[in-house]
Amino acid sequence: MELRPRYNQPFTLSEAILLDISTISEEITRLQYSIKRLRETQETLQEVIDEAESPGAVDVEIVQAFKENQEVIGSQEERILILKLALADKGVSSGAHYDVDTSTQMTAKSPLHDFDFGEDHNGPGSIEEDDSGGLHL
Template sequence: MEYKPRYAQPFTLAEAGLLDVETITGEIARLQNSIQRLNVTQEMLRDHATSIQPEVDSEIDKAIEENETVIGSQSERISILKMALADKGISAGSHYDLAPPLTRAVPTEARATVASEDSGGVDL
């Protein structure tokens, strides 16, 4: 299959196909983490740009635009890597889709609570 990327990429689909599955999946995970962090940064930059609306800051606008390009390029690279996995007969499925941002809240059931003095242990 021939694939023509929109963005300049460090490898072609054919080159990605030569990589072992572990390398491909590791790179997908790395890129997904990068995209998640860039999305958080974008939100912060946009919030800041909105707060200084009367004073348009071209550096912030430029950073937002550059980040959008990087996000697009990295998303495309993930697609190439998923195609390489598919060519190897491995379905990337939703396992390799971007996960929602992590939250710090811990479900009540998962919190350890100290048991009464009678048991001398910890209930999970």
């Protein structure tokens, strides 16, 4: 099973399936922590935006950071879904432990329902860890 993610991802579902269960689990946990921190930042940025006297009074960099964080959150949520699908392919039930916490989600629409199951478009590559401890091709 292949899918077309909405965002560019560092690995495909096929490549994620090749990873061992502990690596997948650790990456999901790392991504969940990252999303939690990004959402906390989003709350702070949203407060600054809301406190501005007018929409034009908000610092352009703050608005840009807010938009960029939304994209990163969406991409990381999507990556978690890919990893959960890889776990499922291995017969591992990921359960609620790996669910993305949406209680503080700042975006109006989750990117996860934008998935298109079909031919993989990320192409082949080798998987290695990046400096942040995440996976990178």
